Amino acid sequence: xxxxxxxxxxxxxxxxxxxxxxxxxxxxxxxxxxxxxxxxxxxxxxxxxxxxxxxxxxxxxxxxxxxxxxxxxxxxxxxxxxxxxxxxxxxxxxxxxxxxxxxxxxxxxxxxxxxxxxxxxxxxxxxxxxxxxxxxxxxxxxxxxxxxxxxxxxxxxxxxxxxxxxxxxxxxxxxxxxxxxxxxxxxxxxxxxxxxxxxxxxxxxxxxxxxxxxxxxxxxxxxxxxxxxxxxxxxxxxxxxxxxxxxxxxxxxxxxxxxxxxxxxxxxxxxxxxxxxxxxxxxxxxxxxxxxxxxxxxxxxxxxxxxxxxxxxxxxxxxxxxxxxxxxxxxxxxxxxxxxxxxxxxxxxxxxxxxxxxxxxxxxxxxxxxxxxxxxxx
Ligand code: GMT
Numbered sequence: 041x042x043x044x045x046x047x048x049x050x051x052x053x054x055x056x057x058x059x060x061x062x063x064x065x066x067x068x069x070x071x072x073x074x075x076x077x078x079x080x081x082x083x084x085x086x087x088x089x090x091x092x093x094x095x096x097x098x099x100x101x102x103x104x105x106x107x108x109x110x111x112x113x114x115x116x117x118x119x120x121x122x123x124x125x126x127x128x129x130x131x132x133x134x135x136x137x138x139x140x141x142x143x144x145x146x147x148x149x150x151x152x153x154x155x156x157x158x159x160x161x162x163x164x165x166x167x168x169x170x171x172x173x174x175x176x177x178x179x180x181x182x183x184x185x186x187x188x189x190x191x192x193x194x195x196x197x198x199x200x201x202x203x204x205x206x207x208x209x210x211x212x213x214x215x216x217x218x219x220x221x222x223x224x225x226x227x228x229x230x231x232x233x234x235x236x237x238x239x240x241x242x243x244x245x246x247x248x249x250x251x252x253x254x255x256x257x258x259x260x261x262x263x264x265x266x267x268x269x270x271x272x273x274x275x276x277x278x279x280x281x282x283x284x285x286x287x288x289x290x291x292x293x294x295x296x297x298x299x300x301x302x303x304x305x306x307x308x309x310x311x312x313x314x315x316x317x318x319x320x321x322x323x324x325x326x327x328x329x330x331x332x333x334x335x336x337x338x339x340x341x342x343x344x345x346x347x348x349x350x351x352x353x354x355x356x357x358x359x360x361x362x363x364x365x366x367x368x369x370x371x372x373x374x375x376x377x378x379x380x381x382x383x384x385x386x387x388x389x390x391x392x393x394x395x396x397x398x399x400x401x402x403x404x405x406x407x408x409x410x411x412x413x414x415x416x417x418x
Contacts, residue, residue, distance in 0.1 A: 041408060042071045042124055044116065044154075046140060047131040049078040052246060053326040054161035057191070057214050058131040059083050064217075064401045066090045075119055077108070081303065093119050109135040109142070116143035120154050127408050129157045130185075133164040134174060137181035155186035155415045157407060159212070160195055162323030162344070167250060170202040179203045187411045189404075192345030195323040210407060213348070214326050215400035216392055221306050221333035228310035233297065238268040239375050242312040242336065244305060244327045245319075247277025252341070255318035255364050257283060259339065261290050262368040267375065274299040274308055309334035313381065314371055320361055322346050332392040337384035339371045349395075355388040 043065060047058030059080040062072040066089035073091045074080060083092065095115045097106040116139065119125060128143070130136035137158040147154055158181070163169070169178040182188055182205055189212045190196040196209045234240050241260050245251040253273075260271040273283070273296060280298075287293045302308060309315075315331035317340040325346045328338045332349070338356035340346045341363075352358045357370035374384050 041405075041412075042073070042126045043408065044073045044075055044119060044123075044125040044128045045131070046075050046112070046116070046128065046136045047080065049076045049080040049083075050246075053214070053324070054132040054159075054164075055080055056082055056326065057161070058129075058159075060215070060217065060397065061129075061401060061404060062090065064397050065405070068401070068405070070405075071123075073119060073123055073125060075112070075115055081301075091123070109139040112136070112139040113142040113146065116140060117146050120147055121150075121152065125154060127155055127157060127412060129159065129404070129408070131159045132161050133158060133169055133178050133181060135177075137185055138177055141181050141184045153415065155411045156184075157187045157189065157404075157411060158182060158185035160188065160190045160199055160209070160323075162191070162195060162321070163250070165190075165195060165199050165202060166321050166323065166344070175203070179205070183207060186415055187407050189407065191324040192348050194345035194348065198323075198344070210403075212403045212407070213395060213400060214324050214329060215395050215397040216329050216333045217397050218333055218393060221309065221330060221392075228307065230311045233272065233311050234270040235268065238270050239263070239313045240270050240272060240311050241314045241316060241371075242272045242274065242308065242331065243316045244274040244308075244330070245277070245317075247273075247275050247279040247283065249279060250320045251277075251279070252318045252320055252362070253279050253283050254286060255362065255367070256316045257286050257290070257292075257296075258364045259316055259318070259367045259371060260296070261292055262364070263371055263375065264292060264295055266372055269295065269375075271296045272299060272308060272312065273297065274302050274305065276301050305330060306334065309336055312336045314339060314375060315356075316367070316371075317341070317346065317350075318359075318361070318364075318367060319343050319346070325349050329392060329395055332388035333395075335385040335389040337374055337381070337388050339367050339374075349391075351387075351391055354384075355391045356384065 048055040059082040097111045243256045322344045338350040341361045342358040359366035
């Protein structure tokens with residue numbers, strides 16, 4: 041199949057999922073075309089089967105806001121025509137599903153038909169999409185997609201609760217390449233990061249308020265009062281300065297390593313003993329799954345779809361959003377006992393295996409095939 045993938049190229053989870061999906065589809069023999077405004081961060085390999093088409097939005101003094109959707113729709117029209125793309129898979133509804141619908145309509149005028157699969161990722165539905173400013177356009181573009189998927193049951197429920205949706209939503213969970221996140225990674229040089237007696241706690245996100253990184257700091261601060269520990273913070277975002285300030289106030293700056301944006305998540309997780317994800321909202325929690333794949337137990341909130349990934353008392357623990365004391369208690373329970381920590385590590389890896397990409401990617405292929413078949417009938 042010739043598949044066009046539209047996504048955000050940044051470090052956000054939806055872009056990562058879209059990129060990994062495209063790469064795996066290309067390995068399975070499909071021709072994949074990424075269409076976005078920058079080369080996706082995890083797209084290191086452009087090959088015969090993987091292509092990247094950049095969307096350019098030239099600046100013009102009249103525009104206060106650059107018309108990205110318009111430029112994207114036009115690029116989709118050109119790319120579909122030039123490369124004979126059979127299906128468009130857009131990740132994150134805003135504005136991708138809307139732009140794809142416009143492209144589909146323009147192509148129709150020329151007698152070309154291309155169906156659209158929209159994957160909902162989280163904030164496109166919860167924090168952003170349901171805002172009255174966007175809601176009518178998001179509702180419209182979901183209803184006009186030829187197939188819709190959500191990354192968790194929780195997100196599917198949120199979508200049907202918040203929007204007037206007139207079509208089925210398939211749940212296709214996020215996935216992981218288990219080979220990449222291997223627990224006996226040969227480059228794992230833990231000694232560079234911490235002393236042997238120190239536990240390593242990790243948090244990875246784009247440091248936005250929704251991630252509640254201040255809770256990460258509070259939980260870590262409590263942990264390090266009880267046992268030697270280091271915190272590894274990976275990612276960049278608007279909370280970064282406030283977090284550094286807080287660490288300074290607490291006198292723990294020397295125990296916190298800021299990695300910034302990193303392409304070496306697998307190596308960093310390889311050092312880690314525990315992962316913290318106290319988010320306010322989280323449709324799935326890909327970062328938790330990546331941690332679990334590296335045999336790292338997870339202390340998280342119970343927001344959204346996290347419970348579909350992190351199993352309470354097995355792969356880690358879940359607490360109410362903001363319940364830092366409960367998170368601390370659970371973290372110490374796991375970290376204080378070597379044998380218990382090892383059991384949680386083994387359980388985390390075992391649970392992650394349920395999300396192996398070889399089991400999940402065929403679900404997308406089946407959706408593409410069904411959608412193409414249904415559309416041919418119409
Ligand atoms: O919140 C992020 O980290 C970015 C955001 C995105 O769409 O790029 O992530 C959402 O999609 C991820 C991939 O499906 C999910 O794992 C995250 O849970 C989800 N984030 C939220 O719902 C807040």
